[in-house]
Amino acid sequence: MGAYLSAFRQTFPGKPKFDIDRDVPDLSGKVMIVTGATTGIGKEIAKGLLRRNAKVYITAKSHGKAEGAIADLEKASGKKPEYLILDLADLNSVKVAAEDFLSKETQIHVLFKNAGVQDAPIDWLTAQGYDLHIGTNVLGHFYFTHLLLPTLLSTAKSLPEGKTRVINTSSSTHLQGGLDYTTFRDGKERRKLSSRKLYGQSKFGTLVFGKELARRYGDQGIVSVAVNPGSIQSDIRRYTPRLQRWINQFSLHPTPYGAVTQLWAGTTLEGLDMNGKYGVPWAREGPPRKDAEDPEVGRKFWEWMDDQVKEFEVA
Structure with missing residues (x-):
């Protein structure tokens, strides 16, 4: 009951006291990646980072989407981001x-793992045949993090504070989660679940992954934080049924608010002490x-994800 009361408070937290332009420190010389930064929360994160002088790589599924976002971000910040073509639903693209x-x-x-899909049609799968939610929101990001991990670790060793950060985007819908391994690929068990339940499972998985990353690499300089960005106006809801979108509109906050907790965790001194913790609005x-937070749940899920990406290591 306490967790659900907390989720209600996270949905209606009032107005932010953390101001991005005022409270994000100067980031000159810092290199950041923001996945899914062509729209919505990711775009707001990238804008905040650019305004504070970071070198920012945004990811997009196509050159056209990247170029449009770059033009918007340069106009809003006076700085031009770099970009990577990345489709998290295809491990080859990752x-x-x-x-x-x-x-x-x-x-x-800092790696801001922001990209995601919500309430996608049940028939939609990743290129490798995984449920689109678990495959995009968790497995694709796991593999991306895995490939960048040596650089994150070596960067941490070169810094006075000895730390780099991975910001994992979860949600209050992780309360609907748990991990049912029989639903990670298509089949009758997966088809019994709604898209909303599969999305909630992926956000639970994101939280589990973030905490397991903290356990495994926190003593080597990785600060891994899972965050709930809040109930935000964003096109991630484009697949949500119309009635649900109508109901949701009464609890949604402006898009820029979605960057607040992410940037707090990803840039401030306070955020450096958040390894393995959960940030909320x-x-x-x-x-x-x-x-x-169960280490056994984290170990099992990590090992499953690691097994899924092994064949791509030798390809």
Whole structure:
């Protein structure tokens, strides 16, 4: 009951006290990646980083989407981001995007894992046949993080604070989660679940992954934080049924608010102490569902994801 009361408070947290332009520190010399930054929350994160002088790579599924977002961000911030072509629903694309980044940069200070899909049609699967929600929101990001991890670790060693960060985008819908491995690929068990339940499972998985990353690499300089960005006006809801969208509109906050907790966790001194914790609206720590913190749940899920990407390591 306490977790659901917390979720209600996260949905209606009032107005942010954390101001992006005022409270995000100068980021000159820092290299950041924001996945899914052509629209919505990701675009707001990228804008906030650029305004504070970071070198920002945004990801997009196509050159056209990237170029449109770059023009908008340059106009809004006065700075021009770089971009990577990345489709998280295709592990081959994930590998190419990571290789592209690593051919250009030797450091990465923060990885904002923002891209995602919500309430997608049940027939939609990833290129490798996974449920689109778990495949995009979790497995694709796991592989991307895996490929960038050596650079995150080496960057941490070069910094006075000895830390780099991975910001994992979860949601209060992780409360609907748990991990049913029989639903990760298509089949009768998956077809019994609604798209909303599959989305909630992926956000639970994101939280589990974020905490397991913290356990495995926190002592080597990785600060892994899972965050709930809040109930935000965003086109991620484009697949949500019309009635549900109508109901949701009464609890939605302006799009820029969605960047607040992410940027707080990803750029501030306070955020450096958030390894393995859960950030909630706006810019504060909150309680996750208890079983998401179970080390055995984290170990099993990590090992499953690791097994799924092994064949791409030798390809």
